[in-house]
Amino acid sequence: RLIHSPLLFVLPLGGIAPVASGIQSSILASSQLQIRTTVSFAPSVTGVDQASSILATATPAPNLGNPAGNVYPDCTLTCVNETAGLITEPNNLYQICGVLYRTQTAVCEAALCSDSDRQSTYEIYYELMLGGRFAQQIENLHERYGPIVRINPFEFHINDLEYYNQIYNFDHNLEKRDYHIQNVQHTGPHPDHRPLRRVLDPYLSRTTIQHLEPLIKHNIEALCRHIAAKSHQQPIKLSHLYRCMTADIITSYTLGKSYNLLAVDNEGKSESFLRAFRFTFRLLWLLREIPYLGVVVRLVGKGVGRWCGGSGIIPTLLRWQWEIDTHLSFLRTSPSSPLAPPSSTPTNPTPSIIPSYIHNPSLPSSFRSGQPLHDTTVMLLAAGFETTGFTLTTTTYHLLSPSSTSHLQTLLSELHTAIPDPTSIPSWSTLQKLPYLTAIIQESLRLSLGASARLPRRNSKEDMWYKGWKIPRGTVVGMTHADLHYDPILFPDPKRFDPGRWLGDGEDVEVVKRRESLAHAELFLTLPTIFRRYGEHMALWETERKDVEPARDFFVPAPEPGGNGLRVTVK
Numbered sequence: 001r002l003i004h005s006p007l008l009f010v011l012p013l014g015g016i017a018p019v020a021s022g023i024q025s026s027i028l029a030s031s032q033l034q035i036r037t038t039v040s041f042a043p044s045v046t047g048v049d050q051a052s053s054i055l056a057t058a059t060p061a062p063n064l065g066n067p068a069g070n071v072y073p074d075c076t077l078t079c080v081n082e083t084a085g086l087i088t089e090p091n092n093l094y095q096i097c098g099v100l101y102r103t104q105t106a107v108c109e110a111a112l113c114s115d116s117d118r119q120s121t122y123e124i125y126y127e128l129m130l131g132g133r134f135a136q137q138i139e140n141l142h143e144r145y146g147p148i149v150r151i152n153p154f155e156f157h158i159n160d161l162e163y164y165n166q167i168y169n170f171d172h173n174l175e176k177r178d179y180h181i182q183n184v185q186h187t188g189p190h191p192d193h194r195p196l197r198r199v200l201d202p203y204l205s206r207t208t209i210q211h212l213e214p215l216i217k218h219n220i221e222a223l224c225r226h227i228a229a230k231s232h233q234q235p236i237k238l239s240h241l242y243r244c245m246t247a248d249i250i251t252s253y254t255l256g257k258s259y260n261l262l263a264v265d266n267e268g269k270s271e272s273f274l275r276a277f278r279f280t281f282r283l284l285w286l287l288r289e290i291p292y293l294g295v296v297v298r299l300v301g302k303g304v305g306r307w308c309g310g311s312g313i314i315p316t317l318l319r320w321q322w323e324i325d326t327h328l329s330f331l332r333t334s335p336s337s338p339l340a341p342p343s344s345t346p347t348n349p350t351p352s353i354i355p356s357y358i359h360n361p362s363l364p365s366s367f368r369s370g371q372p373l374h375d376t377t378v379m380l381l382a383a384g385f386e387t388t389g390f391t392l393t394t395t396t397y398h399l400l401s402p403s404s405t406s407h408l409q410t411l412l413s414e415l416h417t418a419i420p421d422p423t424s425i426p427s428w429s430t431l432q433k434l435p436y437l438t439a440i441i442q443e444s445l446r447l448s449l450g451a452s453a454r455l456p457r458r459n460s461k462e463d464m465w466y467k468g469w470k471i472p473r474g475t476v477v478g479m480t481h482a483d484l485h486y487d488p489i490l491f492p493d494p495k496r497f498d499p500g501r502w503l504g505d506g507e508d509v510e511v512v513k514r515r516e517s518l519a520h521a522e523l524f525l526t527l528p529t530i531f532r533r534y535g536e537h538m539a540l541w542e543t544e545r546k547d548v549e550p551a552r553d554f555f556v557p558a559p560e561p562g563g564n565g566l567r568v569t570v571k
Contacts, residue, residue, distance in 0.1 A: 127285045142483075156471060209517070224533060394549075397543065426528075449485055
């Protein structure tokens with residue numbers, strides 16, 4: 001149960017060769033491998049009843065590495081059906097792969113848990129062919145086999161709230177898996193990550209973000225003008241406008257230049273840009289596993305992006321790659337701009353991260369240009385708009401749904417008292433003191449997940465333990481935020497929107513700490529403004545929960561395809 005991976009061996013022989021190599025190494029690691037497990041085979045293949053209790057013993061021979069055809073003539077695999085007493089001696093390679101691949105030892109021999117980043121065909125199928133469905137399959141595996149399962153040949157996954165702090169903490173021995181992506185987020189070893197993170201820390205502090213309030217409020221007002229202009233014309237796709245707003249904020253703060261997606265004459269540009277950017281999230285798994293694919297995309301965009309026209313996904317993506325590289329080249333040759341508070345008027349420059357980041361003497365020279373700088377810039381942009389836009393969408397849907405009428409009325413009452421003048425936007429620090437608004441935002445953050453992907457770690461210094469099971473050093477192990485956010489013990493009826501969870505005297509386990517981030521400021525400033533001005537006149541329009549609920553995992557959550565997002569009417 002610890003290491004189950006139900007990969008179906010129905011591929012041609014060539015497709016199984018990498019698996020056979022791993023099995024050979026595992027067999028040669030000891031003179032005899034004997035495991036008792038439960039395996040499911042068709043009776044016509046093995047002569048063993050499905051889901052029978054099997055005792056498998058493999059005894060290798062010295063010349064195992066030179067099989068004849070698809071048979072290992074010198075390896076005898078004996079399977080004993082402990083239920084029916086049936087004994088068979090299959091020599092077929094498919095049967096050997098099927099039994100041994102599913103029954104690797106729990107201690108995970110070094111040959112199996114190498115530093116190789118190859119993924120099983122099993123994971124590729126769920127991530128690429130089904131489109132972000134592997135997280136759901138991991139959940140299914142946990143339901144069948146318990147709190148710890150092997151999800152590919154090199155990684156364990158744990159679903160246990162009590163173990164969360166054992167993986168995600170400040171232990172310097174716990175490293176991120178090395179994806180060979182050269183940005184701050186994916187830097188693996190702690191000694192390499194810490195200097196890069198220290199360079200960015202000043203731009204992410206609460207003090208700096210408070211200086212950005214005029215920039216955030218300026219974009220909120222632009223959003224409100226869009227809503228007011230369309231309120232008497234047609235339904236408003238608010239999920240799109242939310243992402244336009246967060247994109248304009250993060251491009252201003254990161255690059256010093258807003259994309260102005262909220263501009264009235266940029267509606268076509270905003271649609272094509274956001275569609276192309278979401279497409280990169282759907283390719284993120286592939287870009288992460290094939291390191292040079294991202295380099296190729298960037299170089300192609302740099303070469304031909306200038307001449308790519310039209311609003312299609314690929315031309316827009318290549319043109320955007322060229323614009324990013326062109327702007328970064330300009331910033332590298334520009335003098336350093338110190339970090340200073342922004343002006344309250346949008347015409348004056350705001351402090352931006354990348355211009356100061358490039359010229360920071362503490363930054364390693366290899367991260368000041370080329371692919372590392374490009375990857376870091378894209379990482380900041382991606383982290384700054386999609387997750388915040390999704391959370392704003394989630395919150396608005398739940399507050400406007402018929403089942404949340406009492407929540408909406410409680411919020412409106414609190415906002416009427418705290419904001420007498422609906423045309424004004426109070427400060428972030430003032431709005432943080434509103435208890436019901438805070439509870440709504442906490443509950444929305446729980447339901448919207450933030451980053452939905454599993455975040456793997458490995459301890460390269462020492463072994464780890466989970467309830468008596470040994471996880472050898474260097475083995476990748478991870479958890480998924482959704483398992484925590486939707487835990488039915490911690491959050492009864494976990495899919496229900498209930499801000500009351502966060503009110504009262506506090507919880508025994510502090511799950512969500514008070515955030516002091518740019519996204520947190522955007523949520524606290526945007527939601528009360530929208531609902532103070534339009535909450536009493538806003539209604540859902542042909543929007544169902546499936547249009548906004550996390551259903552796919554592309555590192556960030558996404559609803560089922562085919563939906564129309566969050567659409568509202570304002571009267």
